Amino acid sequence: MHEQAIQHFKNADPILDYVIGKVGALDYTPESDGFAFLVQVIIGQMLSAKAADTIHSRLLAKVDGTVTPTAVAMLEEDSLRSLGIARRKAQTILALAQQVIQDPQVLEDLSSLDDRQCLTRLCKYKGIGPWTAKMYLIFVLDRPDVLPLEDGAFLQAYRHLYGDADIETRASVWKPYRSLAARYLYRFLDLGYCR
Known part of the structure; x- marks a missing residue:
């Protein structure tokens, strides 16, 4: 192509x-781990790349190098905030982790939707807007357009x-x-x- x-x-x-x-x-x-990618992108919302990378590195250290829904869900909001993650972002990340734990297919199911449906589905989560959703479409789902x-x-x-x-x-x-x-x-x- x-x-x-x-x-x-x-x-x-x-x-x-x-x-x-x-x-x-x-x-x-394409990124193979949709959850880990979304967490990284949520952290990076409205931040410089350098600041986002620093905070993401702290999170990686906190979860022994692998950002999984289970590892993230074990953290408290205050623990995430101590890494430099804003309160709203911490809440979004924790809610997303719980969602994926409850329905492990929730992100995989996005691949069967068209672009508009994917954007709508992702943006229904509080704290995920068009920018984050489009990053997911481009870098995880490898949508072409x-x-x-x-x-x-x-x-x-x-x-x-x-x-x-x-x-x-x-x-x-x-x-x-x-x-x-x-x-x-x-x-x-x-x-x-x-x-």
Whole structure:
């Protein structure tokens, strides 16, 4: 699919073609642990990557390196807060852990839903909004056509490359591969090209 998508980008968007030339081939594997991924993303809401990584590392140390629903559910809210996790996020993480313990298939079942249904299902949990849900669709479910308009890193790379051009209009030429286009913009940013 990547070759087909890259050819599509080459024909549809010379700026994205330039980005692909700078970044090179993308090699990635979808995240295999949906719960651990969601916990990490919830921690990272509205934080810099550095701050989020620091807090996530503390949580990993607290649960002996593996973020499972059972390990998380054994922690008190105050224990999570002592790691630097805000109260609302701690409550969301604990509620999610309990949900997955009660229904171990709750996250796996998302793979059978379409993108809109997945977003709706994830956003029904207090503390999970469109940004967190879209990160799940892109990085866990590997859905091909998700546009992360709520993501600061994506927006930073986009504005560096496209200025004030309307994102949804511009990104319409990336369909049906908008997730891969977003991955290229993330990588472009990570490699330090957006100065």
